Amino acid sequence: MSERPTENLAAELAKLERRLERERNSRREAEAIAEKGLRELYEKQQQLQHEVAERKCAEEEIRRLNDDLERRVIERTQQLEDVHRQLRDASHEAGMAEVATNVLHNVGNVLNSVNVSAELVSQQAQTSRPRVLRESSQCSASTSTIWGHSSRPIRRVST
Helix, strand or coil: CCHHHHHHHHHHHHHHHHHHHHHHHHHHHHHHHHHHHHHHHHHHHHHHHHHHHHHHHHHHHHHHHHHHHHHHHHHHHHHHHHHHHHHHHHHHHHHHHHHHHHHHHHHHHHHHHHHHHHHHHHHHHHHHCCHHHHHHHHHHHHHHHHHCCCCCCCCCCCC
């Protein structure tokens, strides 16, 4: 009888030792799996940190490029506004010059008509010779000379 409990105890002890060994093996396997998972998780975390840092750098570069582009757009807009203002002023001046040219042309036409009329009056005064007409002729010839359109020198008619 005493052997039986010892045998039972030895069998129970062997059984517990096998169970303990299985649990140790399971624990080692679980630790290996956990370690592998943690290693992968750590690598993923490092990769994410690297990607976040790259994105921050890219965002900063985009911000810098946007600021530069905005500055360049403002400068170019100012240049275009200046050129537009210059073109508008030049166009205005050209329009004024055209108006002045037309006015001068029309004044020249009127003066030419006055000059022709004065010449006709002068010629008629020379041929008819009445005293009143001669004086009128001298007056119109003087007027033509003043305007700079006389085609012949002024002749003094003796009375």
